[in-house]
Amino acid sequence: MIKLYTFGQPRVGNVDLAMKHDELVPFSFRVVHRRDFVPHSPPCNKNETDPTSGENGDSEPCDPTNKDSAYHHGTEIWYPSGMKPNDTYYECIGTPKDEDFLCSDSLTFHITQLGADFDDHRHYFDHKVPSYGKLDCEPNNPCEETMDNNAVVPPPINSCIVGTPIQPSSLLEKIKSFFSGIKNFFG
Numbered sequence: 001m002i003k004l005y006t007f008g009q010p011r012v013g014n015v016d017l018a019m020k021h022d023e024l025v026p027f028s029f030r031v032v033h034r035r036d037f038v039p040h041s042p043p044c045n046k047n048e049t050d051p052t053s054g055e056n057g058d059s060e061p062c063d064p065t066n067k068d069s070a071y072h073h074g075t076e077i078w079y080p081s082g083m084k085p086n087d088t089y090y091e092c093i094g095t096p097k098d099e100d101f102l103c104s105d106s107l108t109f110h111i112t113q114l115g116a117d118f119d120d121h122r123h124y125f126d127h128k129v130p131s132y133g134k135l136d137c138e139p140n141n142p143c144e145e146t147m148d149n150n151a152v153v154p155p156p157i158n159s160c161i162v163g164t165p166i167q168p169s170s171l172l173e174k175i176k177s178f179f180s181g182i183k184n185f186f187g
Contacts, residue, residue, distance in 0.1 A: 004028040004074065007129070008038045008121045011070035018098050021073035028074030032104045033083055036120040039076075040109060044099065045069035059108045061101035071099065078103040083125045122149070 002025050009030050013021070021028065032039050044062035062071060076092035076099075092100035099105050109117060122129055131147035135154050143160035 001027060005031060006074070007031045007124045008033065008036045009072075010038050010041050011044065011072050013071065013073065014067055014069060015064050015071040016067060018071045018073035022098065025074070029077050030072060030074045031077045031079070031124065033079050033124050034081060034120045035107060035109070035113070035117045036104075037109050037114065037117040038121045039072070039104065040107075042070040044071055047096070050101070059106055061096055061105060062099035064096040064099070073098055076100060076103050076105075080104075083123075 004025050004027065006029075030039065045066040045068070046060035047063035047065075048060055050061045063069065064071070077089055078092055079087055079089045081087055090103055092103035094100040094102045128144050128147075130149045131144045131151070131154070132141075134147070134151065135141045135143060141160075143154055146160050147154060
């Protein structure tokens, strides 16, 4: 049996793809942290006539009858506040299927809040995901929070301990160094 867990996944298809996916991969969960906006893109077509729609149309449920719009597959697992071991989460099995309007789909997003919302996308289960992966998923690494999100390689550990992250070398410098090494090897 195939099992699938995704974290902060955007919508990747329409309602037909979502329903076929659910049929073929029934054990499929999409984990969403707080106000992570990435799972809400691209936007779905909204069902403006649904009785659960928000006031003034600020937030409305996705329309599962629109075959031309983006739509999620799999069951959402929503952590509305934090992601520590005892924090509250919801298994979102309400309607519309795969786009439960009582979970993160009920949120509204405004351009002025995108910085904080993007921070939620980069932090899952109390880890800064971009650097956590680059640091080999090493728990309690002091470089995790200070490492540049665009870093190709992790900085030396001692640079994080004193609180001064070292910027990585540019990719071009690394490529030049690589080819210089090859040139020197072959003479």
